[in-house]
Amino acid sequence: MTMYARISTFTTSPDTDLHANENATMLRVLANPGCRGMYFLRGTENNTALAITLWDSEDSLAGSREASDTIRADTIVEQHLTIVGVEEFEVTTSTFIG
Template identity: 35%
Template sequence: MYARSTTITAAPDRIDAGLAAVRDDVMPAVLDMDGCVGLSMLCDRDSGRCIVTTAWASEDAMAGTREGVRRMREQATERFGAREPEVREWEIAAMHRLHPVGDDACARVTWSCVDPAAMDRVLEAFRTDLIPRMDGMPGFCSLSLMLDRQTGDNSLTAVYADRRALESSRQRATYIRDEFRRALHMSATDVAEFDVVLHHLRVPELV
């Protein structure tokens, strides 16, 4: 499974217009494309940072839509009142769901980088260590890992039932995250928290 993430920094007063464009125009068109297995959108209204992620059944399916989504992305970016977005393509290396994601859900995304040669160790630690520890967190819903095997860049997203669960998990999640990174010699690049404003990913369990 593969994913394309588009990160947009929206003008604060244009977030709702941008969200409407993604929900009403982009999502129906993308979901109708061959090989698409869903779309999600994360939003931080304080910073204006929004991340739209589309998931694809294969690398070929994702590659085949690059031109088809370009104009839609440009139009949505205009609606957000944003500059040029950052677009990344990833392998969805792992996906774990403990509970369904609801409309009040929030997410914490952690970006890191690791030696590409250590990717198999990262995946093994995700399965055997990280998942069991996250399953015990109150309000925890799901955990996914996207990576770029060439650069070693990776994106880890933990979703919680609501803002209260996200906030109450912060200290424990930081400890787990830092321990995970130290064990695998991963360098941290960024951490951010978001509301899950669209949750229509149909990616199967991948562990």
């Protein structure tokens, strides 16, 4: 099964609290049709953060762009982030140990 991913890269600020709204933001993302999961990562040695969302099809990824843009814009304001870039990928390999 082919999956797709969107990776948003942010720069954080001293006022960034990435846990402040995490549940509300994640629920908004996961409510999009075809969303299979989300990760939010904060860099340990710099002011960088990544949001990675996973999608069950290229159509779901494409169909989520407008909603994702809105959620991202809201998150930038709420969390005092600066957007560096947004890229989309085909997931070619994945492995989970659980």
